[in-house]
Amino acid sequence: MHRLPCLLDTAPDAPFPGPERALVEPDGLLAVGGDLSPTRFLNAYRSGIFPWFSDGEPILWWSPSQRAVFRTDGVLLSGKLRRRLRNSGWTLRADTAFMQVVAGCAAPRKEQGGTWITADMQRAYAQLHQLGIAHSIEVFAGERLVGGLFGLAFGHVFCGDSMYSAESGASSLALTGLAWRLHAWGWPLIDAQVPNAHTRHLGVEIWSRATYLAALANLREHPDQPGLWRERFGEWNATDVLPSPSHPSA
Structure with missing residues (x-):
C-alpha cells in the first residue's frame, strides 16, 4: 500500500511533519495543503522544507532525500566565463529590484511549459521581502537589470529559490557575488534545494537530507536581524567579486 503525504493543519503556525516522513516516490514529497503565509513559509524553510507546485495543483511541500548545497567559498566559474x-x-546590488527579479525568475523557460512561481507564490515572496526575510541579488548593466536571484535568509542560512539571466552569465555572477558577501559575513552555505545541470556546473554539492538538516539546525539559530540588504550588501563591480587574473584559479 502506497503511503500518502501528510495533510497540513489549517493553522499557519501548525508544525510540519518531520522531513524523514517524506515519500520515496516522488522523492521528497512531504505534505499537502496549508497556505503561503509568512509564518508557515519561514517554519518550512527552517525545517528544511520548501513549497513547489504548479497552477491548478494544491500546495505541495518537499524535503528531498538529496539536497543541493553551495559552500560560500566553493562556487566555480570557468576561466572563460570569469574573464x-x-x-x-x-x-551587483541587493534588494533594489526584488519583484523584478522574481518576475524574471517566474518567466517560463524555453524548455518549460509553465512556472512554479505562480501569482500566489509571487505574492507570498513579496510579503516575505517586506518583512526583511526574502532578498534579491541583482545584476545591472548600467541601470538595466540583466539577471539575478532571490531567496530567504534567516540565522546564517540563505535558501536560494530561483535565478535567471536576461544576458548570459548574469545569474552566475549573482550567485558568485552572493557567495562572496555571505562568506565575508561568516555564513558557510547556500541551500540550492535540488540539483540541476546549471548548478552542477557551478560547483554545487549533493548532501544527504540528514547532513543538510544537521547543518541547518545549527546555522538557523545564529542571531541575525531581518531587514533589507541594500546597505549591508553594498554595490560592487563584477571585478570586485571575481578572482583577479593573477589568482591561481583564474
Whole structure:
C-alpha cells in the first residue's frame, strides 16, 4: 500500500511533519495543503522544507532525500566565463529590484511549459521581502537589470529559490557575488534545494537530507536581524567579486 503525504493543519503556525516522513516516490514529497503565509513559509524553510507546485495543483511541500548545497567559498566559474564577466562592466546590488527579479525568475523557460512561481507564490515572496526575510541579488548593466536571484535568509542560512539571466552569465555572477558577501559575513552555505545541470556546473554539492538538516539546525539559530540588504550588501563591480587574473584559479 502506497503511503500518502501528510495533510497540513489549517493553522499557519501548525508544525510540519518531520522531513524523514517524506515519500520515496516522488522523492521528497512531504505534505499537502496549508497556505503561503509568512509564518508557515519561514517554519518550512527552517525545517528544511520548501513549497513547489504548479497552477491548478494544491500546495505541495518537499524535503528531498538529496539536497543541493553551495559552500560560500566553493562556487566555480570557468576561466572563460570569469574573464567575460570581469570585462562586462556589470554591477551587483541587493534588494533594489526584488519583484523584478522574481518576475524574471517566474518567466517560463524555453524548455518549460509553465512556472512554479505562480501569482500566489509571487505574492507570498513579496510579503516575505517586506518583512526583511526574502532578498534579491541583482545584476545591472548600467541601470538595466540583466539577471539575478532571490531567496530567504534567516540565522546564517540563505535558501536560494530561483535565478535567471536576461544576458548570459548574469545569474552566475549573482550567485558568485552572493557567495562572496555571505562568506565575508561568516555564513558557510547556500541551500540550492535540488540539483540541476546549471548548478552542477557551478560547483554545487549533493548532501544527504540528514547532513543538510544537521547543518541547518545549527546555522538557523545564529542571531541575525531581518531587514533589507541594500546597505549591508553594498554595490560592487563584477571585478570586485571575481578572482583577479593573477589568482591561481583564474
